[in-house]
Structures are given as structure tokens and as C-alpha cells.
Amino acid sequence: MNPNLVQKQVRKTWFLLLTRVMCCGNVQSAESKDSVNIIEPRCEYRTAPLGIDTQAPRLGWRISTERRSWQQRAYRILVASSAALLQAESGDLWDSGEITSSASQQIIYRGKSLSSTQQCWWQVRVWGTDGSTSTWSVPTMWTMALLKDSDWTALWISARDSNPVHTEQKKLFLPPARQYRRAFTLNKPVARALWSVSALGIVDGWLNGQAVSDAYFEPGWSDYRKRAYVRTHDVSALLKVGDNCLGAVVADGWYSGYVGYGKLVGYGPYKTGRMFYGKTPALLAQLDITYEDGSREQINTDASWQVTDAGPWREADLLMGENYDARLAQPNWSTASFNASNWASVIRAEEIGSIIAPYSDNTGTRNEEYGFQRPVRLQAYSGPPVRITREIAPKKLREQSPGVYIFDLGENIAGNIRLTVNGPAGTTVRMRFGEMVHPDGRLMTENLRKARVTDTYILRGDANGETWTPRFTYHGFQYVELTGLAQPPTLSTITGLVINSDTPVVASFASSDVIFNQLFANITRTQLANFIDIPTDCPQRDERLGWAGDAQIYVRSSAYVADVASFFTKWLDDVEEAQLPEGPYPDYAPYPMGHGKPGKTFGTAWMDYGIICPWTIWQVYGDTRVVERHWSSMTKFMDWRKASSPTLTGVSIGNPWGDWLNLKEDTPVEYIDAVYYAKDALMMAEMAQAIGKESEAAVYRQLRTDVVARWCLDWLNVDGTLKVQTQTAHVLALENHLVPDAHVAAISARLVQRITDNGFRMATGFLGTKPLLPVLSANGQHDLAVRMFQSRNFPSWGYEVENGATSIWERWDSYTKEDGFGRHNAAMNSFSHYAFGSVCEWMFRDLAGIDQLGAGMQHLIIRPQPPTPTSNPERAPMSWVRAEHTSHYGLNSVAWERTVEQFSVKITIPPNCDARVFIPTSDVTSIRIDGQTVREAGLTVELSSTNPTLRIGSGSWNITAKP
Ligand code: BGC
Numbered sequence: 001m002n003p004n005l006v007q008k009q010v011r012k013t014w015f016l017l018l019t020r021v022m023c024c025g026n027v028q029s030a031e032s033k034d035s036v037n038i039i040e041p042r043c044e045y046r047t048a049p050l051g052i053d054t055q056a057p058r059l060g061w062r063i064s065t066e067r068r069s070w071q072q073r074a075y076r077i078l079v080a081s082s083a084a085l086l087q088a089e090s091g092d093l094w095d096s097g098e099i100t101s102s103a104s105q106q107i108i109y110r111g112k113s114l115s116s117t118q119q120c121w122w123q124v125r126v127w128g129t130d131g132s133t134s135t136w137s138v139p140t141m142w143t144m145a146l147l148k149d150s151d152w153t154a155l156w157i158s159a160r161d162s163n164p165v166h167t168e169q170k171k172l173f174l175p176p177a178r179q180y181r182r183a184f185t186l187n188k189p190v191a192r193a194l195w196s197v198s199a200l201g202i203v204d205g206w207l208n209g210q211a212v213s214d215a216y217f218e219p220g221w222s223d224y225r226k227r228a229y230v231r232t233h234d235v236s237a238l239l240k241v242g243d244n245c246l247g248a249v250v251a252d253g254w255y256s257g258y259v260g261y262g263k264l265v266g267y268g269p270y271k272t273g274r275m276f277y278g279k280t281p282a283l284l285a286q287l288d289i290t291y292e293d294g295s296r297e298q299i300n301t302d303a304s305w306q307v308t309d310a311g312p313w314r315e316a317d318l319l320m321g322e323n324y325d326a327r328l329a330q331p332n333w334s335t336a337s338f339n340a341s342n343w344a345s346v347i348r349a350e351e352i353g354s355i356i357a358p359y360s361d362n363t364g365t366r367n368e369e370y371g372f373q374r375p376v377r378l379q380a381y382s383g384p385p386v387r388i389t390r391e392i393a394p395k396k397l398r399e400q401s402p403g404v405y406i407f408d409l410g411e412n413i414a415g416n417i418r419l420t421v422n423g424p425a426g427t428t429v430r431m432r433f434g435e436m437v438h439p440d441g442r443l444m445t446e447n448l449r450k451a452r453v454t455d456t457y458i459l460r461g462d463a464n465g466e467t468w469t470p471r472f473t474y475h476g477f478q479y480v481e482l483t484g485l486a487q488p489p490t491l492s493t494i495t496g497l498v499i500n501s502d503t504p505v506v507a508s509f510a511s512s513d514v515i516f517n518q519l520f521a522n523i524t525r526t527q528l529a530n531f532i533d534i535p536t537d538c539p540q541r542d543e544r545l546g547w548a549g550d551a552q553i554y555v556r557s558s559a560y561v562a563d564v565a566s567f568f569t570k571w572l573d574d575v576e577e578a579q580l581p582e583g584p585y586p587d588y589a590p591y592p593m594g595h596g597k598p599g600k601t602f603g604t605a606w607m608d609y610g611i612i613c614p615w616t617i618w619q620v621y622g623d624t625r626v627v628e629r630h631w632s633s634m635t636k637f638m639d640w641r642k643a644s645s646p647t648l649t650g651v652s653i654g655n656p657w658g659d660w661l662n663l664k665e666d667t668p669v670e671y672i673d674a675v676y677y678a679k680d681a682l683m684m685a686e687m688a689q690a691i692g693k694e695s696e697a698a699v700y701r702q703l704r705t706d707v708v709a710r711w712c713l714d715w716l717n718v719d720g721t722l723k724v725q726t727q728t729a730h731v732l733a734l735e736n737h738l739v740p741d742a743h744v745a746a747i748s749a750r751l752v753q754r755i756t757d758n759g760f761r762m763a764t765g766f767l768g769t770k771p772l773l774p775v776l777s778a779n780g781q782h783d784l785a786v787r788m789f790q791s792r793n794f795p796s797w798g799y800e801v802e803n804g805a806t807s808i809w810e811r812w813d814s815y816t817k818e819d820g821f822g823r824h825n826a827a828m829n830s831f832s833h834y835a836f837g838s839v840c841e842w843m844f845r846d847l848a849g850i851d852q853l854g855a856g857m858q859h860l861i862i863r864p865q866p867p868t869p870t871s872n873p874e875r876a877p878m879s880w881v882r883a884e885h886t887s888h889y890g891l892n893s894v895a896w897e898r899t900v901e902q903f904s905v906k907i908t909i910p911p912n913c914d915a916r917v918f919i920p921t922s923d924v925t926s927i928r929i930d931g932q933t934v935r936e937a938g939l940t941v942e943l944s945s946t947n948p949t950l951r952i953g954s955g956s957w958n959i960t961a962k963p
Contacts, residue, residue: 036065036911038124038137044382045566045621051145051196051232053380055114058625060105061124061137062890063911069953070911071129074100078136079111079122086121086139093120098127104912105856105888106622116151117194117288118144145232145380146196146286154286154300156200156349156374159307161280165357165370167270169263172452174320177251177313177472180283180346182305183243183336186297190239193289195246198230198378200349201281202253202318202472206334207238207246215385216471216499217318220533220570221254221590223577224277228284228375235287246299247334250281251316251472258319259592260545263450267593269357269370273450273542276592279370282349284378306343316472319542320452324468326460327425349374361594362601383570384502386532388415392496394480397489400441405482405489408437412478412807412831414529414539415499417455418469420492421485425461429484430454431494433477435540435807435831436821443481446826451542453477474499476529476540476832478806500528503562506886509843512879513790515801516843522801523837526808527554527561530834534571534590538810538830545588546571549657550835552609553770557840559620560850560885568617572626575610576633583640585610587655596655603655604673605767608680610637615683618690621888622856627687638684638700641677648710650674660835661811662765663795665726671715672767675732678707682736690855711738720746727754728768734779735771748779755784761793770838777846783871786847789839790875797839808837848883848894853916857887860915863947864905866898866963889913903963911954918947921961928960 041061043049059077063070076098078091085092094111104126114120120143123136146152159178166173195212197205198219205212212233219229251257256275263273287299311330315323332338349372359368395410412435421429433453434443445453453475457468482489505528509520530536535558537547551571558564571589578589584602587595594601611634617626645651650673659667685700715723715733720743722729730751733739739747755762764772776785792798795812803815810833813823821829845851849864867877880897890910897904898920909915919927927948929937934950942949950959 033066036132036134038134039064041137041140043142048140050143050234051380052142053145057109059107065911068955072102072104072126072912073129074098074127077124079120083121114144116147154284155302156282156284157301157305157346158280158282158349166272169271174315174317176309177249177316178307178309179311180248180305180307183245184299185243186241189241189292191290191292193236193239195233195235195287196230197285198228199250199283200224201255202251204249204471207235208244209335214387217386220381223590224255224375225373227377227379229381230378231381243336245334245336248283250283255281257317261542264542267361269359271360279355280352305346306340307346308343318473321454322470322473323456325458363594363598383567386501388497388499390498394491397491407480407494409478409496413498414476415497416470416474418495419457420467422465423459423486427459429457432481433475434479437479443479447829449542501531501567503564503567505562507561508884511881518801519797522807523840524561526832526834526837527558529832538833547588548609549606552612553766554834554838555613555616557838560840560844565621576630579633583636600654603657604669605676608676611680611683619855624691627691648707649714659728659765659767663763665763667726667728671724674711675736679736681707708738728764731768731771731775734775766835773842774846782865783867786867786877787872807832808834844883848881850885850892850894858913862907862915863918864894864896904960907957909954914953917950919961920947923962924948926962930958
């Protein structure tokens, strides 16, 4: 069976199941309400993935059933080398047999060793502890990548590049994208064909006139000299017996285009800000064909390919924009009948030869090689593809000045536009993009710094109109300025296209204070705008780097908002690759250029992402592999940390970012450093334990104890107060449990005092803001936390939303009523920075109350926390909250409501999960479950030191109690 068809069938089945979930709230089987079905079988977090490069892929599935408190007792997995064998229930690759286990995620394949491009069909069935049995899941599959170097017979190819190395710092250099093609003939019917493609640059694959994939920016960003990603596409359905033609468009991308603030600060070869990894892009592609008769053939990149740079993509730069001259388009260029007689022959990439240029960064200038350097390693891309995930019709259009039109999408996104126009050939349409407009309506571009962010489309003059979308760039924008059309545009001239790594959004949030519904939408939008191949800091200006402080602060929030498991799997490889030889993780990953003072290319709380992100991914997804994979890198970092501070005291030896963007309350970096050291040590101890490294766990536990003891010596006064009087200092101490028990209450009271003295406003930056509300909630100040959350005063989340934010701003004062954009406009002022969106973690965990017990979210803590109705003199405290989050096990939802007389909560727990529910009441006898007393419902109440708790299994539960 054609794998495309199977994938379609799989998708269709899920679609139907999902539709049923959405229509009926629960999946109903055709046979019976009681049936147990398996949905979403996934391999390495992905649906029917192609090109897996681990010999032991991990499988997982969800259960759909209306049976309450359903627990899996056992499972059986079959993996077969063909669909037919699987249908006959033969697991020739692996038959797990009936395994007694409640695990339904992170199941490691333990079958026969797998070979390159092998196709693995699989299904699973389960048994419940209640005696129920599922049928076999709908068959699904994965394929293996090219696993060994020797499997690659394709050659790296490139083009003769007569352009001299660009040496001018002031002037942009934007070369055209190149098109490659190769026609070939197939004499017999194809059973299966996998195309493995990589590039130094960005590649769009084509076959017989059709795009091979809807993904953007393949193969993805890595340190190309060390490692290049490979994408695998199943192109069976695009091939035919007879003449065929492969094509590829290759643009500079991160490899040789403009990256980050290189141009702004004069980094890169000749300080131009471009060409960080090499001068001329290159292509590697291998088509592995299996014919119906079982024979095989390959069509590989080699000297027989042709190339041109005379096509329509005159400029194609990720940061600066795209310039497309439709008059130069060569229709059908990737079909066999196209006449390519004026195309050139390709060269082997090695023929580029040596190109030495002086490279500059924070450490000075040195000569480096910019000719072709074969990546040491090829690696299958493990993340989700970047693609268009949403289209937006502009909300407004006006003529700003004669011939200058401004479109307003109504929201600040990252992505592109689709342009639909009609006009004479040669008409040049220019589009500039901005996040904001000035008070007089002009597009604001000052905050883009050196990013040109301009697209140009030159019409071919088609009387039926023409449509264009850039492929090799993206922008962060809400407004589009369009010039050059003879006729005034209409709202349908452009469509906004949201582009992001396709991490499915798995959450929703609503509450009685409706502006926070908008806040959650803004958080989600900002996350998606910045999860583009890597977690970037911002999508608009000349930066877009994988800034690590931002990522570590936001990683837990991101995993509430979306399924980010495979996204972080990919990026954590980039992180390890970027690790500096001595051990610290640099400020961002990938790491094309050093920044900051020489030798100080890391910083406290930024470098610690190398520990915090793997720990978080393990916690949320139960992923111990990510811990094992990066263990030696993490221990190297910890060893370096120890060597940097033999006395275990906090040090400031890197970039002193500190509590970045706080409001005039700097906390010493040495203080923060000690806190993060203690945090790292604890996380290392927990991770060591999780992967069975008992003795290392003990060592890290002891390290943690010692660092905390040292911290107490350094930062606690004898009376138990802190030596640093900032909000952030108090919050970090409490969040990380550094303060001896005897002093916790006093320090927490001091924090409250500081907040009160500050007019109930925060003064915190990136580091203090995330734990601020969680610490208040955990220390008996939940009402204050909710009050601060609901504030509309500057600085607050409410202030941003009330002032029209559709995304999360980089700074609390990115815009103020008094000064407009005036404070930071022409400098660092992004309106799409997710760090202050890290309050999302508190919204879900502390306010709605969706928390977890142990790693993996199979065992949950549900702790709804309504504020006291009279606790906020400024506005009505939230009286209801509804939050949903779909984990890898299924839907967790909490909808609580509190009136003066009654507390009620509706909880949904996914099958194969259980929860400990904390009920906010002191009157145990008032608890009712679906109208029944605890005993009638067959449950028991446990009395904890805080609230009474109930243990419940899967299903939906309505619980009420006297508040
Ligand atoms: C980025 C930040 C980042 C910071 C380091 C900025 O330019 O946009 O978000 O963390 O540099 O301090």
C-alpha cells in the first residue's frame, strides 16, 4: 500500500475521531459506549514520520474511552516490515507480546535492527485493568533515514559562483536563489520512493512540476560545518513510468545570508553580517526508488544536474526579504519536457575551492575558510516542519500618502503574505513590514534596526491576475506598506500567512476577567511567532537568535500552550552542538557569532538553559532519552561551573544580563548565579535519578546542599533577612527553596511589603517575573498574585492588553501612554518577545490548577485556586476560570467557579491517568461529587495540611463544596 495513502487514512481516522470529540465531548464507538479505542499512535512524537535515525524509536498512543477511571493493564505492539504482514498480525520486526504495564508513551522499540530507508508498519492493542480490551489500532508506520555515511551515494553539488566575496559593510549583497534540475526516465512502476535532501542553505524540493513539501526553510539551522539536517519526503505518488524531473531551489538562508545583528555590530566575514558558514550554498539529495518488482535505483545529485541563477528569485534572504521577478519565471522548469539548454552544468561542491576571509566577532578578527566544507555529520531532522498554520484577512486598508497603502492585519504575527494582483508586466510592487505604525499612520520600521524586511514582486503581466508568496524569508509584522500598483489595492490584495514550526496548540484559557482571554491569545501568538525552527527571541528585527535566557524562562509555558516535544528535541541538539569547548552553553544556539566581551559569550541564567530545558522536557513528557542524550554535555557544563567557582559562591564571569529588563531593581549577578547553580544541581540530581545514575544523583544532591549552604552564608543576614532588597531576590530565594524554613515566612512577608510599597506593581525583569506569581501563590499570597495578574496599571499584562497589544512585548515599557514608543523605539524594542508571557505557567498550574505529580503528566495534581471574592479593591477577582491542556495522554481540563456560597469545579482527566484533587474548602462534609457524597461516589477524602484531597481516575467529574 502506498504510504501516502496510509498516512491519509490515518489522518482521516483521527479527523473523524476528533470531530466526534468536538461534537459529542467524547468519542463514541460504533459498537458501544464502553469501547476502548487507540488514537494518535505516534513515533518519536510524530505521526507516521519519515526518516527516523534512531535504532530504537519511541512509540506512544492515547486511549479514547468513556469508561471512567480507565487504566491500562497491558499492551501488545506489532511492528512489521509490510502492511500485509501487519494485517496478518505478524510482527516480523517486533512482537512485544503482552507486556503488563500502564505505560502508553515513551515505549522503546526493542525489535530487530533496522536498516536504512526501511519501512516499519505498526499497531498496538491494550487491555484495561477493568477487563476491557481494545481492538488493534489503525495501522501506521515510520521509515528509517539513511543511517550510515556509506548509504549516501549522492554528491554535494553547487554552482560556479563568480561573485566576489562581499566586503562592503554598508551595502547589502543579496544574490539570487539558484534552481537545480535533473531529468530522468523510469522504465517500470514504482512501489516506493524516498527523497532524502539536505542543503547548505535553504532548499525547496520539486518533482514533475510539483512542490515536494509544504514546509519552509528546509533542512533547518545547524552549525553546518559540523552537522547538516536531512529531510525525508515520500515522493512515490509524484513519480511516473516514463520521463520525470527533480528540481530544487536553493537560497542562502542561515548558511550564507544575513544572520542576527551581524550587520549592526560588524560581525562576520569583512564585518558584513552575512556568509557566516560559507560563501556559496550547496545541495545534497538522494532519491531511493524501490520498484514494484523489488529492484532498486537511485537518482542522486551528481555532475549530471543542471543549474541556473537566472530565475525569478532575484533576492532571497531570510532577514532582508525576497525580490521575485515573475517575468523571469520559467514555467515547468522541474518537468522533463522543459528545455534547459541555457542552464549550466553544476559543479561538485568541492570545486568551489578554498575561500579565506577575515572573520570578526567579539573576540577580534581571524582568517577563516568559506569554501565548501562537508558537514562532518548528516542528521535526520527531528522537529516539526515549519509551515503555514493560519491565514488572516487584513482588517483595514488605507492610503497613507499618495500611492502608499497600509494594510492592518489586526494582529502581530510572524510569517509572510500572499499577494494577489493584476497589472501590466514589469509593475513593481514593494512591500515593507512593521509591527506598529507611528501616531501619524506611517509604518514604524525603526525597531527593525538593520533588517531591511522588504519584499518586491515584479508582475509578469498575466491578464488573469497573478499570485505570489515568498518562500525564503519571513517577517514579524502586523502592518504591510504596499507601493507600486497602478490601481489602488483592496483588502483582498494581500492575505497574512502565519508561519511557524508546526507545534500543535493544545491549550485554551478563559476566565471571568475577559481581557485575559486576549492575554492567552497574545501569549500563544507570540510563541508561534518565535518557534520557527528554533526558539527565537523575536521575529522582526535583525536578531532572531535562539536566545537562551528567554527559552529557559519560557520553556514550561510553551509546553502548556503547544506540543513542543519534538521541537525541543531538535533544538537541544543545536544547544549541545553550540556548547563551548570549556563547558559553558553560549548565549544562544545555534551560535554563529560570539557576542559580548571577549571570552564572555555566556551569562548566568542564560547558560543554564542547557540544564533547565532538558529537565523541563523530561518533566512534561516523561522523556528520559533527552536526559540521556545530553547527559555528558550537561555534566561537562556542571564541571565547568564548579571550576569557575571553587568556593561555590555566585560569580559574575560572563555577560551580566542579570534580571534583564527589570524596572530599576537590579539584582547582583553573583546572587542570581548562586541561585541558578543551586537550581542546576537539584535538576541534575533529579535527572540522574531518573536515568538510574544513583551515585551521580547523590553527588549532585550533595552539591545542591553545599551551594545552598554557601548561598545562606553569602546572602542571608543573621536576622534571616536578605542582603539584597529587590523583589526578584526574594522571589528567586523562595522559588528555589534556599531559605531555611525558619525564615521563609519573614522573607515572604518582606516580598509582600516590597510589592505593596511599590503600589502593588512588579519591578521584575525576565528572571523575576516568571516565578513572581507562583511564589506568592505557594506562600499564602494567592489573592495578591491574582490581584497583580488582574492589574491594568503599568507595568502589567493587563496594561499591555488594554493598550492594544496582540502579542507579548519585549519590555514592560515598549509602549507607554505617556511616551508612546518614544522610550526605546529606534533601539531594542520588539513587540513579539515571549519571555514576559512566562506567566502562562502560573495561569495553568496555579490559577486553573493543572499540575503534575512526577514526570510525564500521567499522574496529575488538580488544585483549583479561586481568589477570595473580596480580596481586590481595584476590580472583581476572577470568579471562574476554564483551562484545557491536552497532554500526550489526552485532555486535561479544569473549569472552576466560585461564588460566596459555593465552589464548583468540572474536571476532565484523560484515560490511563489519575489525579489528586485539592478541594478549596475547610468543610469536608460539604463535598459532593456529581451530586453524591464522597462515600456514595465510592471515593475517600484525605486530609492534607492544606486542603482535603480526593483521588480520581479518568473521565469527567463535577465536584462542589462550600468555599
Ligand atoms: C534579546 C533578548 C536576549 C538579550 C540578552 C536581546 O537582544 O532580544 O531577548 O535575551 O538580548 O540579554
